[in-house]
Amino acid sequence: MGPDRRSKKIGMAPGSLIYIGDKAPEAVTVSIIDYNGDRFQEQIDVDVETCRQFLNKDTVTWINISGLHQTAVIERIGNLIGLHSLLQEDVLNTEQRPKMDDFDDHLFVVLKMIDIISGTGELEHEQISLVIGPNYVISFQERPGDVFNPVRDRLRRGKGRIRKSGADYLAYALMDMIVDHYFKILEDLGEQIEILQDEVIDAPKPDILQAIHRLKHQMIYLRRSVWPVREIINNLLRIESRLIGRDVQRYFKDIHDHAIQVVETVETYRDVLSGVLDIYLSNVSNRMNEVMKVLTVIATIFIPLTFLAGVYGMNFKYMPELEWRYAYPILWIVNIVIAIAMLAWFRKKRWL
Numbered sequence: 001m002g003p004d005r006r007s008k009k010i011g012m013a014p015g016s017l018i019y020i021g022d023k024a025p026e027a028v029t030v031s032i033i034d035y036n037g038d039r040f041q042e043q044i045d046v047d048v049e050t051c052r053q054f055l056n057k058d059t060v061t062w063i064n065i066s067g068l069h070q071t072a073v074i075e076r077i078g079n080l081i082g083l084h085s086l087l088q089e090d091v092l093n094t095e096q097r098p099k100m101d102d103f104d105d106h107l108f109v110v111l112k113m114i115d116i117i118s119g120t121g122e123l124e125h126e127q128i129s130l131v132i133g134p135n136y137v138i139s140f141q142e143r144p145g146d147v148f149n150p151v152r153d154r155l156r157r158g159k160g161r162i163r164k165s166g167a168d169y170l171a172y173a174l175m176d177m178i179v180d181h182y183f184k185i186l187e188d189l190g191e192q193i194e195i196l197q198d199e200v201i202d203a204p205k206p207d208i209l210q211a212i213h214r215l216k217h218q219m220i221y222l223r224r225s226v227w228p229v230r231e232i233i234n235n236l237l238r239i240e241s242r243l244i245g246r247d248v249q250r251y252f253k254d255i256h257d258h259a260i261q262v263v264e265t266v267e268t269y270r271d272v273l274s275g276v277l278d279i280y281l282s283n284v285s286n287r288m289n290e291v292m293k294v295l296t297v298i299a300t301i302f303i304p305l306t307f308l309a310g311v312y313g314m315n316f317k318y319m320p321e322l323e324w325r326y327a328y329p330i331l332w333i334v335n336i337v338i339a340i341a342m343l344a345w346f347r348k349k350r351w352l
Helices: 003-009 048-055 069-082 085-092 149-157 168-202 206-238 246-311 327-348
Strands: 030-033 040-042 061-066 099-102 107-116 124-133 136-141
Touching: 030 048, 030 149, 040 149, 048 061, 048 069, 061 069, 061 168, 069 085, 069 136, 085 107, 085 124, 099 206, 107 168, 107 206, 124 168, 124 206, 136 168, 149 168, 168 206, 168 246, 206 246, 246 327
Parallel strands: 061 136
Antiparallel strands: 030 040, 030 061, 099 107, 107 124, 124 136
């Protein structure tokens, strides 16, 4: 994010609702999934007022908001749930560091959802903000499209534990999908690293250096996104909140283990990339040394030949060799013999 976008908030009061992020061409959409063990209801693209009728029921409600650029919609949602103005401000600031805040009657979690753009290999990321209440979960995302479709399918089919559990288990399922998707990202990045390793060994090209630096930058961002997840889960496990049941805490520990695995894999890949960079620089240096050695040998061979050519290229009148009939072919023979002798000497010394 550029400094010009941050400058919008300079001098404004805390809690001012200013969207900091990329403008999306799509309109903000609100979808609702309401369920319990026996019933399931899903509504797509509803208005904010429709959400009100679902919040006071004895069911679990998942409200998903796609798009944050219309601050009025976010403010209406926040006022409907009773979200603090600072929380609403954090939702609109898409450059938040992953974190967890406890607001007593609800929890606020910020995570980074990451994907790889097909064809380019670049990372595409967006901020996911989760508000966890006693019987609801509200998810805010920057644009349509996410990694939550498996959770939606499980809710629709009514299989597994999710339909029989509360909002805390739904929050776990959403967070688990985000963290588990990091493994897919690492798998794709690992394949790119393997390809780079083969190219560096076989034929190091100048564009490989750019690819190595791009992957290292992606690893740094991925580590920065995953590292705070351990702190978030630890906070969820330590706080004494009625919003997270003890039976669900063990599932959050599983997310913690996955986050540690992701961080360790990222660290391993960073070390591998450093090794690939060293190999690339070493190969380039070796190729340069080979080129310099060949040029040095050629220059060394031509030193005596240039000396002879310089001597007999002088325009003195009394040079007896200039009058010899066979002076020209003899000079060629001498030059060839010197060149062959020097090459033989270089080979004997194993310089070639």
